[in-house]
Amino acid sequence: MRIVITGAPGAGKGTVAGILQQKTGMVHISTGDLFRENINNKTEIGNMISGIISSGELVDDRTTFKMLKEKLNSISTSQGFILDGFPRDITQVNLMKFLTTIDYTVNLSVSDEEVVERISGRRVCPSTGKIYHIKYNPPLQDGIDDTTGESLVQRDDDKPESVVRRLEIYKHSTYPILAKYDSMGLLLNIDENGMSAEEIADVILKKIS
Numbered sequence: 001m002r003i004v005i006t007g008a009p010g011a012g013k014g015t016v017a018g019i020l021q022q023k024t025g026m027v028h029i030s031t032g033d034l035f036r037e038n039i040n041n042k043t044e045i046g047n048m049i050s051g052i053i054s055s056g057e058l059v060d061d062r063t064t065f066k067m068l069k070e071k072l073n074s075i076s077t078s079q080g081f082i083l084d085g086f087p088r089d090i091t092q093v094n095l096m097k098f099l100t101t102i103d104y105t106v107n108l109s110v111s112d113e114e115v116v117e118r119i120s121g122r123r124v125c126p127s128t129g130k131i132y133h134i135k136y137n138p139p140l141q142d143g144i145d146d147t148t149g150e151s152l153v154q155r156d157d158d159k160p161e162s163v164v165r166r167l168e169i170y171k172h173s174t175y176p177i178l179a180k181y182d183s184m185g186l187l188l189n190i191d192e193n194g195m196s197a198e199e200i201a202d203v204i205l206k207k208i209s
């Protein structure tokens with residue numbers, strides 16, 4: 001099974017995709033995580049795009065496509081995959097056919113108020129990228145990653161100025177891809193409606209199996 005998971009920033013795509021990966025063996029591939037890995041490893045791409053990512057703007061299509069294609073070519077996806085963060089707009093939907101076919105696009109639907117609460121409380125481990133939320137998914141010890149013991153940080157692009165820009169880009173560029181996938185008969189809309197990430201993952205699994 002090959003699925004795209006989409007939704008507004010803070011909709012919980014990464015968390016839900018991580019749970020789906022654990023439960024099914026499908027590989028979670030996040031373009032945002034791949035970019036952040038490049039930044040942490042100070043690669044050529046990483047140095048080129050770090051300013052763009054912190055400001056909340058999108059990276060150019062050519063760089064994004066090349067990075068994702070290399071990733072898909074370098075890993076085994078025999079159990080399927082969950083693509084998180086791509087496509088981001090209609091141009092990228094059209095580029096998809098040069099990358100892979102997909103079976104479903106799962107949209108996590110969440111209110112604007114919820115988005116703000118989720119993002120402002122989100123903290124990550126700087127080396128592994130593991131995601132916490134100060135209220136909904138806190139670490140065992142305040143501010144410390146459960147596994148590595150490192151201090152958790154707030155992503156630069158989770159700071160208020162960048163969040164406003166990411167939401168604008170989402171509404172203007174990413175939201176329209178839903179109609180496109182709907183017209184292709186591939187859209188699964190999940191209203192999060194206060195469900196936990198585990199419950200959302202279960203709903204998705206039920207619908208796709």
Ligand code: AMP
Binds near residue numbers: 031032053
């Ligand atoms: P995310 O973790 O999906 O919120 O992505 C973090 C940031 O990575 C985004 O704000 C963009 O700057 C960049 N990014 C991730 N995926 C894409 C994509 N498909 N196209 C362009 N930029 C992307």
